[in-house]
Amino acid sequence: xxxxxxxxxxxxxxxxxxxxxxxxxxxxxxxxxxxxxxxxxxxxxxxxxxxxxxxxxxxxxxxxxxxxxxxxxxxxxxxxxxxxxxxxxxxxxxxxxxxxxxxxxxxxxxxxxxxxxxxxxxxxxxxxxxxxxxxxxxxxxxxxxxxxxxxxxxxxxxxxxxxxxxxxxxxxxxxxxxxxxxxxxxxxxxxxxxxxxxxxxxxxxxxxxxxxxxxxxxxxxxxxxxxxxxxxxxxxxxxxxxxxxxxxxxxxxxxxxxxxxxxxxxxxxxxxxxxxxxxxxxxxxxxxxxxxxxxxxxxxxxxxxxxxxxxxxxxxxxxxxxxxxxxxxxxxxxxxxxxxxxxxxxxxxxxxxxxxxxxxxxxxxxxxxxxxxxxxxxxxxxxxxxxxxxxxxxxxxxxxxxxxxxxxxxxxxxxxxxxxxxxxx
Amino acid sequence: xxxxxxxxxxxxxxxxxxxxxxxxxxxxxxxxxxxxxxxxxxxxxxxxxxxxxxxxxxxxxxxxxxxxxxxxxxxxxxxxxxxxxxxxxxxxxxxxxxxxxxxxxxxxxxxxxxxxxxxxxxxxxxxxxxxxxxxxxxxxxxxxxxxxxxxxxxxxxxxxxxxxxxxxxxxxxxxxxxxxxxxxxxxxxxxxxxxxxxxxxxxxxxxxxxxxxxxxxxxxxxxxxxxxxxxxxxxxxxxxxxxxxxxxxxxxxxxxxxxxxxxxxxxxxxxxxxxxxxxxxxxxxxxxxxxxxxxxxxxxxxxxxxxxxxxxxxxxxxxxxxxxxxxxxxxxxxxxxxxxxxxxxxxxxxxxxxxxxxxxxxxxxxxxxxxxxxxxxxxxxxxxxxxxxxxxxx
Numbered sequence: 001x002x003x004x005x006x007x008x009x010x011x012x013x014x015x016x017x018x019x020x021x022x023x024x025x026x027x028x029x030x031x032x033x034x035x036x037x038x039x040x041x042x043x044x045x046x047x048x049x050x051x052x053x054x055x056x057x058x059x060x061x062x063x064x065x066x067x068x069x070x071x072x073x074x075x076x077x078x079x080x081x082x083x084x085x086x087x088x089x090x091x092x093x094x095x096x097x098x099x100x101x102x103x104x105x106x107x108x109x110x111x112x113x114x115x116x117x118x119x120x121x122x123x124x125x126x127x128x129x130x131x132x133x134x135x136x137x138x139x140x141x142x143x144x145x146x147x148x149x150x151x152x153x154x155x156x157x158x159x160x161x162x163x164x165x166x167x168x169x170x171x172x173x174x175x176x177x178x179x180x181x182x183x184x185x186x187x188x189x190x191x192x193x194x195x196x197x198x199x200x201x202x203x204x205x206x207x208x209x210x211x212x213x214x215x216x217x218x219x220x221x222x223x224x225x226x227x228x229x230x231x232x233x234x235x236x237x238x239x240x241x242x243x244x245x246x247x248x249x250x251x252x253x254x255x256x257x258x259x260x261x262x263x264x265x266x267x268x269x270x271x272x273x274x275x276x277x278x279x280x281x282x283x284x285x286x287x288x289x290x291x292x293x294x295x296x297x298x299x300x301x302x303x304x305x306x307x308x309x310x311x312x313x314x315x316x317x318x319x320x321x322x323x324x325x326x327x328x329x330x331x332x333x334x335x336x337x338x339x340x341x342x343x344x345x346x347x348x349x350x351x352x353x354x355x356x357x358x359x360x361x362x363x364x365x366x367x368x369x370x371x372x373x374x375x376x377x378x379x380x381x382x383x384x385x386x387x388x389x390x391x392x393x394x395x396x397x398x399x400x401x402x403x404x405x406x407x408x409x410x411x412x413x414x415x416x417x418x419x420x421x422x423x424x425x
Numbered sequence: 426x427x428x429x430x431x432x433x434x435x436x437x438x439x440x441x442x443x444x445x446x447x448x449x450x451x452x453x454x455x456x457x458x459x460x461x462x463x464x465x466x467x468x469x470x471x472x473x474x475x476x477x478x479x480x481x482x483x484x485x486x487x488x489x490x491x492x493x494x495x496x497x498x499x500x501x502x503x504x505x506x507x508x509x510x511x512x513x514x515x516x517x518x519x520x521x522x523x524x525x526x527x528x529x530x531x532x533x534x535x536x537x538x539x540x541x542x543x544x545x546x547x548x549x550x551x552x553x554x555x556x557x558x559x560x561x562x563x564x565x566x567x568x569x570x571x572x573x574x575x576x577x578x579x580x581x582x583x584x585x586x587x588x589x590x591x592x593x594x595x596x597x598x599x600x601x602x603x604x605x606x607x608x609x610x611x612x613x614x615x616x617x618x619x620x621x622x623x624x625x626x627x628x629x630x631x632x633x634x635x636x637x638x639x640x641x642x643x644x645x646x647x648x649x650x651x652x653x654x655x656x657x658x659x660x661x662x663x664x665x666x667x668x669x670x671x672x673x674x675x676x677x678x679x680x681x682x683x684x685x686x687x688x689x690x691x692x693x694x695x696x697x698x699x700x701x702x703x704x705x706x707x708x709x710x711x712x713x714x715x716x717x718x719x720x721x722x723x724x725x726x727x728x729x730x731x732x733x734x735x736x737x738x739x740x741x742x743x744x745x746x747x748x749x750x751x752x753x754x755x756x757x758x759x760x761x762x763x764x765x766x767x768x769x770x771x772x773x774x775x776x777x778x779x780x781x782x783x784x785x786x787x788x789x790x791x792x793x794x795x796x797x798x799x800x801x802x803x804x805x806x807x808x809x810x811x812x813x814x815x816x817x818x819x
Contacts, residue, residue, distance in 0.1 A: 084541035085550050087511045117508025124509065 002027045002045040003406045005055075005380065006037055009388065013057035013357035013373035015350060018390065026380040029405030034376060048408070050384045053400055056353060057374050058103025058381030060360035061130075061334050063232075063253055063274050063324020066093040066107055067114045070328050080151060083112060090118040093327075094129035099412045100334045101399050103381035104371045106133040106324070106364060108178045108232050108253060111151035113137055116173040128409055131379075133175045133367040135232065139165045139220065140180035141212045153180050162216040166223035175367045176230045177220050179249065182211040182240035190293040197299060211240050217247025228366035232274075238262060245269050251363045253324065256280075256303065258310040266319040272363035273319050275311055276326040277344065278336040280304060283329075290329065308344045315347060322360035335397050342393040349393045356396075380406035428455045429473040429816070431792070432465065433482040437800060438784050439765050444800060447784070452482070454790040457815035461786050475818075480810050481798050483764060484782050485527025485554075485791030487771030488746040489687055490602075490645055490666050490736030493517075493542060493556060494534020495575040497740045501702025507536060510575075514542055517742050518553025522819045524745035525809050527791035528772065528781050529554040530645065532738060533562035533602050535576035540597045552819060555789070557775055559602040559645075560593050563633065565623040568607040577604070580625075583632040590636035599776060601637045603662070605630065605646045606653035611708020615716045624653045630660030641777055645687075647738070649716075651675075658682050664774045666738055667692070669716040676729040685774045686718075686726055687736035690752035693717045695739045703741075720756035727758065734774050735767040747806045754803050761800055790816040 003026040010019045012034075023040050025033035033040070067090040069081070097105060107115040113136035122129045142157045156162045166177050185208040186192040195206050221231045225248075233244035236256040244252060245265040251272045255262070258273075266273060280300040283290065287297025315321055323337045341352040361372025370378050382403040387395040402410035430451035438445040451468060453460040468474065496513035497503050504510040514534075521529055531539035543556035566581035580586045590601055606624040625633075634644045643663035648654045651670035658665075658678040665671075665679075666687040679686065696705060697714040718726075727733055735749045746767060753763045772782025781789045792813040797805035812819045 082541040082544050083507075083536070084511050084514070084538060085545040085548065087508055088515060088545060088550050091512075114508070117506060117511075120506050121508045121512045125512065 002032070002043070003048055003380075004040055004043055004045040005048045005382070005403070005406065006051050007055040008051040009054045010374065011054065011056045011350075011353060011390070012375060013354060014375070015354045015358070018054070024374060024380060024382075026406035029379055030370070031374060031376050031378055031380050034374065048403070048406070050382070050401065050403070053384050053386045054388045055374075056383050056385060056389065056396075057357040057372060058130075058383055058402065058404065059101045059334060059338070059356045059396075060104045060106070060323065060372060061097060061102045061325050061327075061337075062106040062251070062322050062360035062363065063108050063276050063326050064093075064097070064105045065109060065326070065328055066090040066097075066105070067110045067118060068328045070330060081111060081149070083114060086111070086114050087118055087121070090114065091121075091127070091129075094118070094122060094127070094132070097334060098128055098130050098402060098404075099399075099410045101383040101396070101402050102130050102334050103383075103402065103404050104131040104133065104361070104368075106135070106176070106232075106360070106367075108135045108324075109138045109152050109180075109234070110134070110136060113172055113174070130404075131371065131381075133364055134173070135176050135178035136169060136172060136174040138178045138180045138234070139169070140183060141210055141216070143185065143210050144180050144183040146183060156216065159215045159219045162212075163219040163223055166220045170223075170227065170229060176232055176364070177224055178253075179212060179217060179220065179231060179233045179244070181217065181233045181235040181244045182209055182237055184208070185210055190295050193295045193299045197295065197302060205237060209237065209240070211243055212247070214243055214247045217244060217249060221248035221250075224365075230363065230365040230367070241265075245271055250365065251322070254326075256307055258314060260313075263314050263317050263319060266314065267317060270320075272322050272359060273311075273314060274322050274324040274360075274363075275307075276324050276337070277308070277311075277340045278332055279326045279329070280307070281336060281340055281344070282332050286331065311345050315345065315351070320359050320362070321347075321355045322363055323356040324360070335394075338396055339393050349390045352393055353389060379404070427471070427473060428453060428460070429475055430454070430463065430468055431475045431477055431482065433477045433480055433794065435481050435798065436462070436784060437481055437483045437764070437798065439483075439761055439769065440783055440785070444761055452784065452790075452792075454816045457790055457817070459784060459786055459788050459790050462784070477794050477811065480794035480796060481805070483793050483795070483799055484768040484772075484784065485793050485812065485814065486525045486746050486750075486767045487528040487530070487735065487775065487782055488521065488526045488554075488737055488749075489530045489664065489734040489771040489774050490532050490689075490738050491521075491529055491746075492533075492575070492738065492740040493529065493531040493539040495740045496742055497699065497703040498742050501699055501704075503703050507538070510535060510538060513742060514538065515551055518542065518546060518551055518556075520742065521745050522552060522554045522812055522814065523809070524747055525793045525806060525812055526554045526746050527789075527793070527812065527814050528557065528775060530557045530600060530736070530771075530775055531559045531602075532645075532647070533559045533576060537596060554814065555791070557599045558597060559600050560596055560598045561589075562602040562604055563589055564604045564607050565625050565629075567623050568604070580629065583628050586629045586632040587636050590633050590640075594637070594640040594642065598642065600642050601633060601644045603630065603633060603644060603646045605648035605657050606650050608649075608712075611706050611712060613708055613711060615712040620650070622650050622653070624650065625656060627656045627659045630656055630662065634661045643774060643776060645774070658684055664734055666736055668718060669712075671718055671722060671726070673722070673725060676726055676731055679726070680730045685732040685734045685770060687734045687738070688718045688723055688753065688756075689736055689738040689749070690717055690756060691744060691748040692738045694752065695741050695744050695748070699741055723753075724757045727762065732770050732773070733758070733762070733766045734771045735763075736771070750803055750806060760803050763803060764799060
């Protein structure tokens with residue numbers, strides 16, 4: 001049985017102008033036809049009326065850690081973290097993100113590959129959750145595990161080991177490889193940040209860093225691309241961004257310290273930037289109430305203006321930007337990331353919507369082929385907003401219904417503009 | 426935490442072998458533990474009274490052995506991945522506590538899942554009873570065909586047994602579970618299945634119990650054959666489950682060694698109903714459902730002074746310890762004896778320092794509220810109106 005989803009205003013995520021009075025025909029969860037509603041008169045189909053608002057594609061959060069629990073005692077468990085608790089947190093966060101209109105997520109780093117386990121449970125039990133693209137554990141260089149309890153990463157040394165990691169990891173069920181490209185080898189990060197803050201802006205970085213080599217990264221990328229998979233690179237410092245891009249990664253995660261050469265490399269390689277602005281923003285906005293040294297907030301605050309300025313330049317130069325929250329602090333929400341692209345960086349609302357939908361999908365290889373835009377052949381993942389996000393990007397919070405595979409899966413309660421509770425970690 | 430006091434129609438106290446009803450008194454609790462009974466009129470003004478005056482109250486139920494790591498869902502699906510096991514255990518834990526189980530002794534789990542489940546419940550992340558983790562159950566070396574492969578650890582000889590217990594204790598086990606004998610294969614004839622088994626020696630079992638004792642832990646053994654039961658008794662294990670090969674000849678030894686009996690009567694019924702759907706072999710179903718302790722032997726054991734405890738030993742989402750209670754009652758035990766088995770006897774078999782199962786000062790305020798007096802009929806357990814775990818209503 002087909003479903004006819006009627007809309008009054010439809011933004012398909014491609015960046016094209018909104019369509020007025022269009023409908024979408026869905027069969028087996030996929031869009032089979034799209035066009036003016038009049039075209040489908042008399043069609044034998046169940047009708048889903050989404051005309052009371054604006055329809056946009058389901059959102060993509062391409063940088064999440066659903067199973068992360070943000071408690072110092074928990075992270076620093078002397079033996080190993082509680083996997084039951086992490087899976088339980090994952091179930092809660094998955095349901096929560098779906099309520100925020102996120103119908104596809106990319107989980108970029110989970111200890112013990114628990115994200116793959118989480119997806120297995122959610123799909124097997126048909127639980128309410130976004131689609132999940134899973135990276136499992138991360139790959140880093142020898143010495144890249146910052147602490148004995150850093151169970152999120154596996155260390156490699158050399159091209160051969162890197163290639164072996166990639167092959168083994170895809171066999172384990174991962175959709176992509178997440179690289180922890182650069183590691184700050186400072187035992188006391190707060191102390192390091194204090195030193196940085198005391199230095200002039202143009203002084204060289206006083207930190208001791210280690211990084212994967214271009215060769216190691218390239219080996220992983222080659223293995224991934226051969227089978228339509230992708231590679232995401234966690235990296236903040238400028239030199240690391242360049243190494244990762246030269247290695248051929250598909251996405252740069254965070255990329256905090258962009259420079260003009262980085263921007264050129266993005267354009268040359270076609271890589272996507274996932275700036276995860278909301279982490280720094282959340283720290284700046286709520287740092288006084290967070291259980292972390294004040295210097296973290298101070299550092300974020302000092303770097304913020306330059307970070308968003310470089311991001312604006314990257315966008316204007318044509319670098320593809322996608323939304324990822326890195327929501328590891330309780331209270332963080334997906335909406336913030338989209339809104340910040342408009343309010344802080346200066347993107348127009350349509351570009352921010354494209355970043356939150358199509359761009360993330362494009363950066364995910366075969367895992368993103370069927371999501372991100374409302375078009376024939378893709379999953380009918382939609383969000384009905386009560387007000388037009390092109391008029392005010394904050395209207396993305398006004399979710400009336402979340403549709404996944406052509407069926408309503410969530411009708412969030414009326415929010416006060418702050419959305420729901422946030423991360424369950 | 427402030428003091429509170431619970432007012433009930435009656436607190437059914439089964440201590441000291443009798444039945445005492447506390448009426449007109451409140452049970453005072455503080456910091457999740459019981460303080461004692463006080464007359465209603467003598468309560469200080471600052472004490473919050475929790476009015477359950479329409480309910481009878483007994484201590485929370487103790488399931489002295491359940492398969493926390495291998496829950497089979499109601500549709501018979503067995504978990505085939507770690508995440509699936511966790512999800513099912515989460516559902517099961519909620520059902521257990523709603524069914525009145527406040528203490529759950531694990532029979533073991535893959536990858537220390539029972540330990541993580543205990544912590545998750547303790548931290549309020551998951552709703553469920555207090556779990557006593559066993560981590561990996563110990564089996565005799567060579568038991569590779571054992572059908573319940575959920576993280577078992579093969580052990581051979583006293584040295585390996587000692588090492589295994591030491592490591593389990595260090596990892597967080599609060600009890601040691603051994604499968605004292607395991608089948609080489611499940612023969613269609615249950616008697617044959619009981620005969621051809623790999624069995625722990627007395628030496629191995631004695632080393633296990635000695636190491637566990639030093640660490641303040643009890644050993645629970647699942648033992649099928651008469652020889653395995655005999656070895657367990659000689660080694661001084663605290664409790665024996667299944668015990669299909671139990672005979673009158675064992676009873677005096679059990680009493681002398683202080684070994685309790687978990688008849689696991691519900692196991693047979695549950696496996697009969699759901700075992701095939703869950704993929705258990707015909708031989709396993711045959712053995713478990715046809716070989717169980719007879720009512721007459723159970724009553725003889727009780728009369729001889731063997732402590733009877735309630736343990737489901739089941740892997741099914743559908744069941745909880747109440748079913749074992751009904752089966753024990755059907756086999757001839759009185760309601761009060763069944764309730765003792767499901768509360769105080771079970772609690773005493775969990776660990777040397779008893780902390781639940783009785784109305785006693787400093788014990789956990791684990792309580793079960795029911796609409797009818799449970800002494801008058803165990804069907805009251807099917808009408809649970811509230812469960813309190815460590816002073817908090819679940």
